[in-house]
Amino acid sequence: MGAGQAVAVFGAYGHTGRFVVAELLDRGYVPVLAGRDAQKLREFAASLPGVETRQVRPASVDDPAALDRALAGTAAVINAAGPFATTAGPVIEAALRAGVPYVDVAAEIEANLDTFARFAEPARAAGTAVVPAMAFFGGLGDLLVSAALGDLTTADEVHVAYGLSSWHPTAGTRTAGAVSRQRRDGRHVRYTQGRLVYGDDAPAALKWSFPEPLGVKAVIGDFTMADVVTVPSHLAVPEVRTYMAVEAARDLAAADTPAPAAADERGRSDQTFLVDVLVRAGGEERRATASGRDIYAVSAPLAVEAVDRLVTGRGRTVGVASAGAMFDAPDFLRALSAHLSVEL
Numbered sequence: 001m002g003a004g005q006a007v008a009v010f011g012a013y014g015h016t017g018r019f020v021v022a023e024l025l026d027r028g029y030v031p032v033l034a035g036r037d038a039q040k041l042r043e044f045a046a047s048l049p050g051v052e053t054r055q056v057r058p059a060s061v062d063d064p065a066a067l068d069r070a071l072a073g074t075a076a077v078i079n080a081a082g083p084f085a086t087t088a089g090p091v092i093e094a095a096l097r098a099g100v101p102y103v104d105v106a107a108e109i110e111a112n113l114d115t116f117a118r119f120a121e122p123a124r125a126a127g128t129a130v131v132p133a134m135a136f137f138g139g140l141g142d143l144l145v146s147a148a149l150g151d152l153t154t155a156d157e158v159h160v161a162y163g164l165s166s167w168h169p170t171a172g173t174r175t176a177g178a179v180s181r182q183r184r185d186g187r188h189v190r191y192t193q194g195r196l197v198y199g200d201d202a203p204a205a206l207k208w209s210f211p212e213p214l215g216v217k218a219v220i221g222d223f224t225m226a227d228v229v230t231v232p233s234h235l236a237v238p239e240v241r242t243y244m245a246v247e248a249a250r251d252l253a254a255a256d257t258p259a260p261a262a263a264d265e266r267g268r269s270d271q272t273f274l275v276d277v278l279v280r281a282g283g284e285e286r287r288a289t290a291s292g293r294d295i296y297a298v299s300a301p302l303a304v305e306a307v308d309r310l311v312t313g314r315g316r317t318v319g320v321a322s323a324g325a326m327f328d329a330p331d332f333l334r335a336l337s338a339h340l341s342v343e344l
Contacts, residue, residue: 002311003028006074007304010034010059010091011081013044015170015260016105016135019267019300020080021048027304034070035081036060061087067094076307079104082172083179084111088132092119096126101310105135105299108176109196110183112138112229116320124319131326134306135299136273138226139323140290140340141242143333144277145231146324147344148288154236155281160227161208161219163274164248168260170296177252191228191240208243210276211289211343219243234325260296268294290333292340301339305332 007024011017012033024031025048033041033051038058045051059066071077071094079091084106092115095102102123106112115132123130133139141160149155169177187198204221223244231240251257260269274291292298306323309315315326323332333342 006030008032008074008077010079013040016296017080019297023300023304061090071098075311076101082176101129103131103134107137120320130320133226134303136295138230141227142230142322142324143329144288146329148279148286157239157280159278161243161276163210163214165272167248167251190222194238218246220249230322233322268297288344290340290342
């Protein structure tokens with residue numbers, strides 16, 4: 001197995017990065033702490049028993065040599081530092097130079113599109129795996145859709161509904177959202193008729209029938225998330241729609257909503273979630289659901305499980321691929337049973 005190998009975490013001291021480092025330590029990996037702020041890296045390292053000075057490697061995205069030093073001797077890199085419109089490209093380039101797999105937790109639609117467009121050929125030529133959006137948004141939905149479809153590679157419609165009890169966004173989430181809005185000139189985006197369509201119309205308020213205990217809840221229609229990039233990247237689906245619980249959307253929109261606060265010994269918030277996937281294919285409906293706690297915390301086992309599979313030769317391909325294309329989706333979801341409750 002890959003335990004004992006070094007894995008670089010860029011943005012290690014950030015909110016999600018800390019969960020990633022903890023998950024790596026739990027699995028027996030040696031985390032290499034990388035990021036832009038040397039002082040924050042040292043302070044974070046001091047809070048981790050057994051982490052040595054050599055595991056602290058400051059690096060910025062505008063310093064390729066520093067990124068190369070950060071990745072030297074590692075088996076893979078996980079990028080947890082947004083906005084990914086700024087960080088993904090340089091860190092992927094460093095991973096390709098080092099010849100190691102790259103995984104990130106990007107929820108930014110435009111940044112994920114950039115990764116597929118810019119690095120598909122370079123990563124394939126380098127024989128290296130690049131997995132963007134390997135997180136709650138983008139990765140989990142793609143795994144659920146892929147598991148629901150089974151051997152099918154086409155569908156008529158995919159719907160992903162997010163039943164979040166609340167959404168206390170991190171500073172990184174707010175910054176990434178601002179970058180995405182700027183890149184699309186404030187327009188709304190949806191995936192329909194096999195392509196991304198931008199417009200100024202406001203998303204509709206709808207009802208979604210979640211499994212119990214949530215039941216019927218008000219949602220924002222076409223609250224578009226990274227699933228509109230990951231799912232169509234490997235499945236022939238003309239319609240991919242995502243929905244968000246109204247309460248969570250209001251939390252995210254409010255400027256005074258505080259950042260997530262730790263509510264247990266693992267640092268998780270008290271937020272809960274239920275992701276409900278509905279796939280229509282050839283007149284048949286298939287459903288898959290996942291429930292758990294804390295969307296930021298659960299991104300860590302998703303990303304680390306991906307790295308573990310890549311460094312132990314359990315990835316399906318090289319080049320840029322989403323979670324559902326790179327891994328055996330049902331098996332991957334089963335491996336996360338300590339963090340997610342999944343029903344197909």
